[in-house]
Amino acid sequence: MKEKIEDLRSIAIKELKEINNLTDLDNFRVKYLGKKGELTKILRGMGSLSQEERPLVGKIVNELRGELEDNIKNIKSNLENKKKNEKLKNEKIDITLPGEKINLGHRHPLMQTIEELENVFLNMGFSVVEGPEVETVENNFDALNSPENHPSRDMTDTFYITDDILLRTHTSPVQIRTMKENKPPLKIISAGRTFRFDDVDDTHSPMFHQLEGLVIDKNITMANLKHTIDMFIKELFGEGMKTRFRPHYFPFTEPSAEVDVSCLNCMGKGCKSCNDTGWDMELLGCGMVHPEVLRNCGINPDEYSGFAFGLGVDRIAMVKYNIDNIRLLFENDMRFLNQF
Numbered sequence: 001m002k003e004k005i006e007d008l009r010s011i012a013i014k015e016l017k018e019i020n021n022l023t024d025l026d027n028f029r030v031k032y033l034g035k036k037g038e039l040t041k042i043l044r045g046m047g048s049l050s051q052e053e054r055p056l057v058g059k060i061v062n063e064l065r066g067e068l069e070d071n072i073k074n075i076k077s078n079l080e081n082k083k084k085n086e087k088l089k090n091e092k093i094d095i096t097l098p099g100e101k102i103n104l105g106h107r108h109p110l111m112q113t114i115e116e117l118e119n120v121f122l123n124m125g126f127s128v129v130e131g132p133e134v135e136t137v138e139n140n141f142d143a144l145n146s147p148e149n150h151p152s153r154d155m156t157d158t159f160y161i162t163d164d165i166l167l168r169t170h171t172s173p174v175q176i177r178t179m180k181e182n183k184p185p186l187k188i189i190s191a192g193r194t195f196r197f198d199d200v201d202d203t204h205s206p207m208f209h210q211l212e213g214l215v216i217d218k219n220i221t222m223a224n225l226k227h228t229i230d231m232f233i234k235e236l237f238g239e240g241m242k243t244r245f246r247p248h249y250f251p252f253t254e255p256s257a258e259v260d261v262s263c264l265n266c267m268g269k270g271c272k273s274c275n276d277t278g279w280d281m282e283l284l285g286c287g288m289v290h291p292e293v294l295r296n297c298g299i300n301p302d303e304y305s306g307f308a309f310g311l312g313v314d315r316i317a318m319v320k321y322n323i324d325n326i327r328l329l330f331e332n333d334m335r336f337l338n339q340f
């Protein structure tokens, strides 16, 4: 009997050594330790043993049971660890993989234009100020000396919020705010959105952008205005650019002028886009600040004088980037915007 158990043991241990997965291990456990297993069989057959032999065989069987159970336990935990490590290895995050690309945006071409304009004027000693897009009728029209019956005041031209409040039709009211809140000398520019009751076409939009400039000091003359505009145009478009001042009317300046610049397409030689004139028309409006406007803001016109100018930023961006349709600036089509 003892030899039989010893043989069983060596077979079992040999089998154990070859087990390399949990299913086989469980089959092994059932085969030897299960209800109908080899060891149980031996225990059941003990009835045929002698009185002396029984406890001895029982002891050996129990020892073998303990040995096999310990082995199974160890192999089980080894296999489980192996399985866990393999799983971890497969799930390991490869931190050397390149990350997901983040879609970075960039400045809108209009904002790029405004920044460029601001930089030119900052270099000329101007300060940048801001004004609200929702304005009073007083600042937008009255204080700017705009006549009571001026067509631009009409409901069909201007977005009114109440009788006294509107969406500013130009950036000129920033002049009024600046002069009312500060004492001369003043040298400011201000860029931002402006609104008019316009139908949309290739060059018009009910929302557009302007940049306003204002200089107030003693002894400021038209010569200062012309020089400033000249410098600005050359700085922005290049040395070869010429300016042409045409007399015009604005209620808030006297005298007033509109400024044309050399056609950017042909640099003044004459081409199809400038109708062979060599000039790009109406890039900006300007003039000497009207004495009445100074008075409206508490500045004595006998002591101070100044000039002002206003230019269309969208127009400049379109000329600069060769854009032929203003709608493109406001549609937020990434295919268009990513070109700049």
Ligand code: DAH
Residues within 6 Å of the ligand: 169, 170, 171, 172, 212, 213, 250, 252, 253, 284, 285, 286, 287, 307, 308, 309, 310, 311
């Ligand atoms: N505000 C005028 C407009 O929107 C532009 C303008 C003209 C501004 C002459 C000025 C100026 O400051 O002096 O058409």
